[in-house]
Amino acid sequence: MSSSSSVNSGCFNPDCKEVKPERLRKGWRLRNGEVAELCDRCGSAYEEGRYCETFHSDAAGWRNCESCGKRVHCGCIVSFHAVALLDAGGVECMACANKNFIMAPNPVWPSPLFLHLPLPDRLKDLSVKNWNPFAGPSAVATQWRQAPNLWNAATVQTELHPRMPYEIDRLNGIDKLISGERPPAPGMEKMKSVDQSERVTSSNHKTLPPERFANGNAGIDTAPASNAFHREEMAVDGLQHSRRFAGDKESIEPKKGVIAEPGRNTPAAGINYEAHPNVNMSVQSIPKDDKSSSHVGFGLPYASPNETNGPTKVFGPQAQRQTPPSAITKPFLAGPHNGVESTAETLVRNGRPRGDTRGRHHLLPRYWPRITDQELQQISGDSNSVITPLFEKMLSASDAGRIGRLVLPKKCAEAYFPSISQPEGLPLKVQDARGKEWVFQFRFWPNNNSRMYVLEGVTPCIQSMQLQAGDTVTFSRIDPEGKLVMGFRKASNAPPSDQEMQTPKSGNGVPKNGEVNSADPSVWSKVDKSGYIAKEVSGAKASLPTKRKSSTLGSKSKRLRIENEDLIELKITWEEAQGLLRPPPNHFPNIVMIEGHEFEEYGEAPVLGKPTFCPTNQVGEKFKWVQCEDCSKWRKLPFDELLPSRWTCSNNSWDPKRSTCSAAQELTTEQLEDLLSSKSTAAPKKTKAAKQVTETVEASEGLDTLANLAILGEGEALPSSSQATTKHPRHRPGCSCIVCIQPPSGKGPKHKPTCTCNVCLTVKRRFRTLMLRREKRQSEKEAETARKKQQVLSQPPEPEQEDDPPLSSNTSNSSSNPKHPLVTETVDEDPYRKRPFSSPLKGQIDLNIQPEREDETSPASDSCSIMRLFHDATERYLREQRLSSSASDRDPIIDQIAPGGGGGEAMGEELDGVPCGSGHLDGDMDHPVTLSMSMSASTSATC
């Protein structure tokens, strides 16, 4: 401390007799930025507003309140905040000033007075139920630069020393600024005076719901916004108010200088740090693009959507932009929704000048917290906690990846998180859904003259919450505890408008829906390093972020994802997916038995559709049975009935009596089972569907996916379908290909050569289909070649680079053949053809292949792995054929691939010789099929 009194026996008060106080209490902010330390007695006097009466009774500067006549001291740093200077001259005590402020028709003038209100008075007069955010007991909490801290209730107050103007700044690391390290703030430098009449409306003050004040949100301003304010901004604002009050706008600049220069840090400067929530009311009409709004300090950048419904709905056009307008009703709810200037929060944040922030005054909608009032209520529970949604963010693959870094939206970070000046940042305590506290490192990286904020060390938390890419984390604050809560919303959950977005919480402000979803951690998958997400994401609706560079939608798609509730993620088992495949019209599938499993084979792309079955009754009438996706009851429909993507009983216009879910099912489950089992096609799946009624909801989600996919048409047609899945960037939500249906890398069963899982079986089955096609093409090709040879008898045929090589030939030199992608895709596997079965994938099927990329070579691992499957598939298929098929039914493919009937390696060698493709094979065989299904299943007709 620079004061001579600092040499005093510990108590800063030179008049104090206390030599060695047991403990020191915080007093007023000194000009050097430090805080006067007082003994208990002096500190108590200070806190109670008796300091000057006690120690300065004989000093000059005593005046009488113009209103109540009370004697007030206005001549020292201690008492500075206890008086208000009146426009007409004279002074008022804070009590009167406060009263007048509240009641005055034009509340503008007193605003600065509040800045001067000594803490004790502030607390008493304002009856602020502080929603204070982060003024918690922890050191971390004190890092928060939240304006509302100024209005912390006593509970908070006790956690800290009495709130003095500078003190808060110090707590937030602003002391540095005061010490001269504070960089120039554009908002200050460019600060313009704004007509008070534009910034404040008396009605606002008068009509503020009590809780507004109770929350410390001071009317229009809401918590987050308040939080967003930086001390600097507040200071600026305070200055402005102060100067306005003094009727000397021009003197603002000098004042700013005072703030920035510790040596000149006068009490007046200190005032600037004493923003008052009430003053926040003054910002509404600040032109949003007016940088001067930065000074706003008082104007919370964000206001709750509620506010648009309330008496304080005075915001500009942006105020109308709240997302789900009806979603949030709590007055205290705050968020960026209103779009009210957020410039202030960033202009001088972190002590760095904010460049051009015009037009970026509010958070992007994608970060708006979409929490309903109900959710807030649930979060706050029975307690008096006040939940302040701050922002939310959908987890990207990077966020959810193992790297453990959650990229924070810059504005959010700067608005709601503590100010950090060093890249190392600081630890941040965050409470998760289960009330568990985590400490993340909140830091930033310099990035293009800007910053990139991240939360590090989030992996454990994210895993704990079972979050994946596509899920959304929400940051809220619980007051008065001031805890930062990291809630979450699963991608599968309904959007806020459904009021399902977040959920009852576990008392700590955490939504429960996620917990519900994650009740069984076993069903959750982790996001692997590649950013794949598990298909098990419960529910069907998902909005998955994709790799930015592989996405055709980019950031724009984010909003689409958010808003497009039709987006769903495949969540069915492979078996279920199999059951969704129907033979195309006028085609009858071949039933193939592989390892005792019955599979359909389609000569052409199958139809994708809802799980219906179309039996024929005794009189030859054909009809269709379809399952309601709500109640899982099966309903009978005309055979030619076209089904929507989601069919429920309510869609049953054909049978009004059974157009509600409450209507009884026409057939018993047993009868249905009989029907299903008697149906030859897709028996496994359909039988299962009939039997496992309880699982039909889940299945139907998958059906939804597939049906939607079919209805929506081919991939790029709609954003939803064009969006690559995180699981497999090249695939689309709803993709039923083997890549997408198989558990993510590292999850699920290992695929050994003897594996008989559905995935492997499917690979085998499709391999056979491929072989059949290839055989057919090959035959055609050979015929064509023969014709050519006849035409050029005397000349040796040109190497047909463009043609499919014979099945038995080495295809290593084959090049891309646009005419025969199926074939040409197989060439890339050549380098790996002869590799032994030692896949580096260790038995897994690597999903990270890009079937569409015919010009690329899949990793060797893919090749090996897939090849192994093909080997195995063929092997088993042959075995099966030998067992179950007659000689006359021999598959030409078999004859060709396994002429020797050998097994094992021999078989593998034979197969290697077949240009069947490696990693591409999957995509070749599968993905195109998926697309075909999409196209051919446009009606979901499945019969």
Added chain:
DNA sequence: TCACTGCATGGCT
């Protein structure tokens, strides 16, 4: 070889 860290890159708003 892997995990981690910090910065760079570039698509997108």
Added chain:
DNA sequence: AAGCCATGCAGTG
């Protein structure tokens, strides 16, 4: 066109 930010990637241990 500046800035944001998802992601890549080199360096390091």
